[in-house]
Amino acid sequence: MIAGNLHLSNIRVVRAGRVILNIENLQIRSGDFTGIIGTNGAGKTTLLRLCCGLIKPNTGSIKLDGTDFTKLSAWSKSNLRKHIGYIPQQAEYNPDLPFTLREVVAMGRTSIKPLLQRLDNDDFEIVDDWINKLGLADNRNQTFRSLSGGEQQKALIARAMAQNPGILMLDEPCSNLDFKWKYQITEIIDKLHIMTKITILMVSHETNLLPTGCKRAVLLHKGNLVTDGDMDKVLTSNQFEQAYGCQFETISLGGRKYTINKAIK
Template sequence: MKKDSNVIELVNIGTVYEGERLPVIYDVNLTVKLGEFISIIGPNGAGKTTLLETINGLLSYDKGQGFVFGREIKKHKSEIRREIGYVIQNFEMDPLAPFLCKDIVMSGRTGKIGTFRFAKKSDWDKVWYSMGLVGMIDFAKRPIGKLSGGEFQKILLSRALAQNPKLLLLDEPFSNLDYASRKQVETLLNRIHEKYNITILLVSHDLSFVPSRCKRVIVLDHGKIVMDGGREKILKSDIINSIFNGKGEKT
């Protein structure tokens, strides 16, 4: 079975963590077309990260079938991942960590360059370009641990972009950011989507930050997709209010 027309095609997917009996996500059916910008929202623990990591094969699904770029996820993990830029949920960085921003951005190209091959000038050009795109070119030789939350997030985004991805998976890109930084990252995502028409899946627990170019919203709750549709319709629905209690956070 091969499905070429969609970027992502998940059929009745269920993912169970090792040592657990109940699946974190189940009965997930999702079709994503080329160039779509989708926000996946849901309270903490809804299974949003699990869904993203099932798509890029970091987590193995136990039920159903999953295809990315028409290839089955389980069989083609490595090839699929080279085409997917993943921005991980904000994590604590040791302020003394011995890594320069440019090396972190370059690390995004590692899979693409391939084993036993060295980075060429064209790879570095891609690094400079993607750092320029997020406005972080002046930070190239700065230590990664010395960045603010917003700057760090931009470097992670630039790292994903340096990969030249066809699909971007963003896990809570606005968490731990102040309002100004959130606006900056949002503008950046809109610009990237407009310019390159990359398919983007953005995961967030915050209702107030759905980027303007994002036309489709998926609501995930207790491991299941409970709503999937147009942005306006979903954000104004009553179910959203009951899930988030109208405050943007689950109580």
């Protein structure tokens, strides 16, 4: 397993003549829990896909534990990505197929095993262990499509963790969920970080949904890294209000700060 150090430098992503991401320097240390925040279209998902090596920047380097994604062949990139747990937005997977929950979680073991090698009992022990840890034992043989949105999200987290990743990347894991599930998923991610101490990158446009363990925030606005640092400081900064285009008031609750739009209040 890798340590999960990520270093982006002089990144510029240009598409159709428009700069969609411009980051001079961003360093994520092993074990960090970092929230990538910003409004819709700020470049959060692009940054996450860049960190997975799925997007090639026009300039700059993306180093995962010192290995530069931009200098690798497609085959070597895939080998490095085996250490990345990735949870995409719902539009990126097909929830309508009749796969059982256990089959979906077992997909996490796919890249661990070499091509042409089948999953064995040891793999399924790991799969069942994560199903149990996330409280999905009763749904094990149920179809993925028959699960609620929250349960599906838990299954995807179990799938990512069954991969035994060195770094976990989550893209808006709480979108499309109701109030109860949003907080349950947030809590699960928090517990995962405490339990495994792996590096976590979580994209969320709703800052209040970032778990308490997420101590650092990277604020993106129109493709630029506006500010980066301690979560509470970022949430109370002028740049934060400017990026979101409204005034916020912060309240402290349970050891962390939450933002409330003043207009709503």
